[in-house]
Amino acid sequence: MTGAELLIRCLEAEGVDTIFGYPGGAIMPVYDALLDSPIRHFLCRHEQGCGFAAQGVARSTGRVGVCMATSGPGATNLVTPLADAFVDSVPLVAITGQVPRPLIGTDAFQEADLLGITLPVVKMSWLVQDADEIPQIVRDGFRIARESRPGPVLIDFPKDVGLATTHCKPLPSAPVIRPPAPSSAVLAHACALLEKAERPVVYAGGGVALGGATQELRAFVERGGLPVVHTLKGLGGVPADYDGLLGMLGMHGLRAANLAVQESDLLICVGARFDDRATGKLDAFAPHAAVIHLDVDPAELGKLRRPTVGVAGDIRPALDALTSPRNIEPWRGHLRELKAAHAWRPPSGHDHVDAPSLLRRLSARADRRTVFACDVGQHQMWVAQHVAFDDPTRHLTSGGLGSMGFGLPAAIGACIANPGTPVVCVTGDGSLMMNVQELQTLRRYDLPVRIILFDNTALGMVRQWQELFFENRESEVDLSDNPDFAEVARAFGISAMSIDRADQVDHAVDRLLSSPGPVLVHARIPRGDNVWPLVPPLAANDRMLDGAVS
Amino acid sequence: MTMMHTITVVLDAQAATIQRLLGVVRRRGFELMRLDVSRTCSDGLFQARLRVRGSRRAETLIRQIANIVEVQQVALIQAASIRAA
Numbered sequence: 046m047t048g049a050e051l052l053i054r055c056l057e058a059e060g061v062d063t064i065f066g067y068p069g070g071a072i073m074p075v076y077d078a079l080l081d082s083p084i085r086h087f088l089c090r091h092e093q094g095c096g097f098a099a100q101g102v103a104r105s106t107g108r109v110g111v112c113m114a115t116s117g118p119g120a121t122n123l124v125t126p127l128a129d130a131f132v133d134s135v136p137l138v139a140i141t142g143q144v145p146r147p148l149i150g151t152d153a154f155q156e157a158d159l160l161g162i163t164l165p166v167v168k169m170s171w172l173v174q175d176a177d178e179i180p181q182i183v184r185d186g187f188r189i190a191r192e193s194r195p196g197p198v199l200i201d202f203p204k205d206v207g208l209a210t211t212h213c214k215p216l217p218s219a220p221v222i223r224p225p226a227p228s229s230a231v232l233a234h235a236c237a238l239l240e241k242a243e244r245p246v247v248y249a250g251g252g253v254a255l256g257g258a259t260q261e262l263r264a265f266v267e268r269g270g271l272p273v274v275h276t277l278k279g280l281g282g283v284p285a286d287y288d289g290l291l292g293m294l295g296m297h298g299l300r301a302a303n304l305a306v307q308e309s310d311l312l313i314c315v316g317a318r319f320d321d322r323a324t325g326k327l328d329a330f331a332p333h334a335a336v337i338h339l340d341v342d343p344a345e346l347g348k349l350r351r352p353t354v355g356v357a358g359d360i361r362p363a364l365d366a367l368t369s370p371r372n373i374e375p376w377r378g379h380l381r382e383l384k385a386a387h388a389w390r391p392p393s394g395h396d397h398v399d400a401p402s403l404l405r406r407l408s409a410r411a412d413r414r415t416v417f418a419c420d421v422g423q424h425q426m427w428v429a430q431h432v433a434f435d436d437p438t439r440h441l442t443s444g445g446l447g448s449m450g451f452g453l454p455a456a457i458g459a460c461i462a463n464p465g466t467p468v469v470c471v472t473g474d475g476s477l478m479m480n481v482q483e484l485q486t487l488r489r490y491d492l493p494v495r496i497i498l499f500d501n502t503a504l505g506m507v508r509q510w511q512e513l514f515f516e517n518r519e520s521e522v523d524l525s526d527n528p529d530f531a532e533v534a535r536a537f538g539i540s541a542m543s544i545d546r547a548d549q550v551d552h553a554v555d556r557l558l559s560s561p562g563p564v565l566v567h568a569r570i571p572r573g574d575n576v577w578p579l580v581p582p583l584a585a586n587d588r589m590l591d592g593a594v595s
Numbered sequence: 596m597t598m599m600h601t602i603t604v605v606l607d608a609q610a611a612t613i614q615r616l617l618g619v620v621r622r623r624g625f626e627l628m629r630l631d632v633s634r635t636c637s638d639g640l641f642q643a644r645l646r647v648r649g650s651r652r653a654e655t656l657i658r659q660i661a662n663i664v665e666v667q668q669v670a671l672i673q674a675a676s677i678r679a680a
Binding site for chain 1: 610611614615618622652654655658659661662664
């Protein structure tokens with residue numbers, strides 16, 4: 046068998062059934078071997094689309110996503126999805142073609158040092174030197190991608206290794222080993238803090254779902270009736286109807302969530318990393334709180350906020366072991382009042398499309414299993430604020446890197462990996478154009494992804510910041526020369542409609558949810574609509590601006 | 596406060612191991628002042644000793660280095676504050 050055939054057999058042994066890729070010269074032996082494999086290959090129209098589609102599989106299922114590209118420009122187009130997966134801890138295996146070994150280092154055609162280029166954005170990477178190494182590298186690659194704190198790995202695969210003869214066989218997939226449980230002494234210290242807390246808040250992040258600890262988190266917060274705030278990636282960790290849920294915290298968090306954290310005397314951080322979008326001014330974040338920080342990655346403990354108790358290891362047994370405060374009913378009552386006082390209120394007295402109102406309508410009407418894949422910008426924050434999530438794997442969002450162009454290919458991956466589950470892509474006029482070519486992937490495979498495109502003829506989030514923090518001096522944010530997006534969709538063979546009035550929203554949502562195939566709803570919204578609340582840069586989280594109520 | 600730290604690392608002698616190590620040091624906000632590396636052929640390991648300076652917590656850097664897959668051992672063996680000239 047050839048090295049390329051062995052690589053494919055190894056992927057099969059890992060249970061891979063779906064690859065997103067784009068062929069080219071150096072990866073041709075692998076594409077030839079794929080023809081004889083049951084693995085389904087989906088051709089995206091740009092390698093960045095391949096990488097984000099593979100993330101859509103990984104983020105919506107917890108399985109390792111797989112993408113593939115040829116050497117040189119094909120491989121460099123995967124760098125953004127790799128960086129995105131690294132910062133959001135998404136398990137991904139990227140396989141890139143490489144020029145034949147004798148040509149490496151000679152500036153050969155389509156040669157790029159992918160191992161070197163990707164070093165800071167992968168958990169591990171290999172340049173395969175011998176076909177006999179393939180089974181061990183693939184086994185290690187999948188194990189490393191999914192174990193402990195997940196992340197991306199890269200396998201750079203020279204063309205001549207793919208053509209070489211080998212007698213090796215695939216290895217069985219490595220067993221899944223849970224991270225070590227935290228020490229009982231540390232947990233006892235955490236419990237002592239919990240039991241005397243009067244104003245505790247649970248700050249839950251993406252690590253909850255990544256650690257397979259959603260049920261344990263829910264049991265922990267329900268035992269003590271604990272108030273909960275979510276990070277962007279943590280949304281859905283506790284269900285939307287949980288009484289103590291205050292919503293997302295941070296820069297575009299809900300006022301009650303931010304105020305609760307600022308007033309708390311104990312912050313229980315579960316699988317989150319105190320990132321700047323969540324904390325605002327770090328030294329003014331939760332200023333009165335002791336901190337219990339649970340994370341599988343010891344390097345996160347004390348990286349930005351020194352915890353009172355750092356709990357490294359598997360968060361599942363840690364959450365099971367944590368006890369409850371004695372009496373926090375006065376605190377819970379206070380937070381209920383805060384939540385009610387700062388609840389969102391629909392705007393009145395206009396007839397244009399209001400994006401938050403549309404999303405609330407969509408959320409209320411959609412099947413609760415619906416996966417929402419977002420792009421990046423104002424619409425991303427509106428989704429986080431206004432769509433109700435009961436499961437973190439239903440909300441796919443580029444949190445850490447904030448990659449425009451993520452939404453459509455991620456929705457494609459989620460749609461393929463979750464047959465029968467509705468998938469909605471929420472995008473903007475800036476973001477969609479970053480990977481608009483993937484509309485053809487939707488058409489090619491007839492995937493029933495429902496796209497809602499909010500078009501404000503601007504790069505809305507940047508425009509909002511220029512308005513608020515740069516004296517309204519707009520610089521290169523105008524997109525008033527956008528194409529007619531409904532016509533663009535139709536040119537790809539995708540049905541579409543445009544709306545610009547509030548009285549069209551119900552019909553548009555019906556059309557979106559009932560369409561048997563791919564559909565795009567192009568919603569024109571006012572150029573000046575902003576995301577509120579907003580914590581200004583370098584401000585504490587209790588200094589929220591709110592143009593919607595001023 | 597800027598501190599000088601001495602760190603020892605034992606790591607697999609793979610193609611990009613030293614680049615990975617130095618990349619973490621730089622990316623996490625430390626400046627490399629001295630590096631000694633030797634490779635032992637018998638067990639395929641690099642033995643590295645670094646002097647780095649920076650104002651962030653060295654304990655965090657040690658944990659970040661420990662997260663490199665090829666790292667077998669890492670230890671902070673000395674820390675000293677840097678006096679103003």
